[in-house]
Amino acid sequence: xxxxxxxxxxxxxxxxxxxxxxxxxxxxxxxxxxxxxxxxxxxxxxxxxxxxxxxxxxxxxxxxxxxxxxxxxxxxxxxxxxxxxxxxxxxxxxxxxxxxxxxxxxxxxxxxxxxxxxxxxxxxxxxxxxxxxxxxxxxxxxxxxxxxxxxxxxxxxxxxxxxxxxxxxxxxxxxxxxxxxxxxxxxxxxxxxxxxxxxxxxxxxxxxxxxxxxxxxxxxxxxxxx
Numbered sequence: 001x002x003x004x005x006x007x008x009x010x011x012x013x014x015x016x017x018x019x020x021x022x023x024x025x026x027x028x029x030x031x032x033x034x035x036x037x038x039x040x041x042x043x044x045x046x047x048x049x050x051x052x053x054x055x056x057x058x059x060x061x062x063x064x065x066x067x068x069x070x071x072x073x074x075x076x077x078x079x080x081x082x083x084x085x086x087x088x089x090x091x092x093x094x095x096x097x098x099x100x101x102x103x104x105x106x107x108x109x110x111x112x113x114x115x116x117x118x119x120x121x122x123x124x125x126x127x128x129x130x131x132x133x134x135x136x137x138x139x140x141x142x143x144x145x146x147x148x149x150x151x152x153x154x155x156x157x158x159x160x161x162x163x164x165x166x167x168x169x170x171x172x173x174x175x176x177x178x179x180x181x182x183x184x185x186x187x188x189x190x191x192x193x194x195x196x197x198x199x200x201x202x203x204x205x206x207x208x209x210x211x212x213x214x215x216x217x218x219x220x221x222x223x224x225x226x
Contacts, residue, residue, distance in 0.1 A: 001029045001046050009042035010074035011057035017074070028076045029054065038178060038206060040090035045097075046076065047088050053079040053097060061093040062124025063108030069124050082126045087206060087221035089178045097126065098219075104129040149211060151222040158200030158224050162186075162193045162209070168218070173211045175199065175222075183207065199224060 002023040003012040010017055013026040029046060038045055042058030054076040055064035062069040065079040082105055087098040094108030094115060105126035106115040113120050116129040150163040162173075173186040175197070183202060189195035191211070199207065204224050211218040 001026045003044070009058035009072045011039060011042050011044045013044060013056040013074070013076050015074050026076060038088050038090040038095075040095070041092040042072075043090065043093075043095070045079075045088045045090060045095060047085050047097075051084040051086070051100065053082055053085045053088060055079050055095075058093070061109035061122050063090070063093050063095050065095060065107045065124065065126055067125050069122070079126070087208060089206070096129070098221075149209065149218050149220045151209060151220055154221075155223040155225040157226050158202060159196055159198055160222060161196045162191065164193065167192060168211070168213045171211050171213050173209060176208045176210060177202075178205055178207070 002025055003014070004020045004023045005012070007017050007019045012020060013029070014024065015027065040063060043055065043063050044057050045053060045055045047053055053065070055066065056073045056076050057064070059066070059069055059072050064073055064077070065081065066073065066077060067081065082097060082099070084100040085097045086100050089096050091108070091114060094106060094110065096104060096106045098104055106117065106129050107123045107126045108115070110120055110122050115123060115127060117123070117127045118130055151160050152163055153160060171191060173191045174182045175184045175186065177183050183199065184197070186197065187195065190197050202224060204226060206221055206223050209220045209222055
């Protein structure tokens, strides 16, 4: 994980609040393989390939998920109240994570109900998002999936393809950005993995492949990191 730019709240994770105009590895994460990274207004989160979640930066609304909102965090700190994370997305001052069991969890600012837990109370630790569960995340290495979906290579430079254990019938697929907007509808050839998917004109970040059938939805994260 490499960071650079604005650093007033410690969102670069280097232990300082000094801006930096060149990329540098985040101390403490240099020997970790991250599968996803996201940032909000002033906070940053990264998912390791072991399913652990790490957070740093601005924490006024508890958006780091560490159980408090007292201090900004200048170095990566594990969010110990959640595990088996496969994807993460940040709003301005709230955070949402997807676990390998398909459940969605949220924390941070909730003044407009953005955490989806039926309240408008801020949360400093992850709470379940009501009514949201993707029943098969298709995460590489996840066992028990009849139709596991993989993107490869992942991370990539914007060019990747799909791989299946078995393709579900009557399926269609879209790729979404971190805000949930559709960035591409996949062709039948791309869906089966015969043709590559080209997101090379899209910015770096985490995207989500969503495959829908009449009875279920399957999702998998894919990260563009050039």
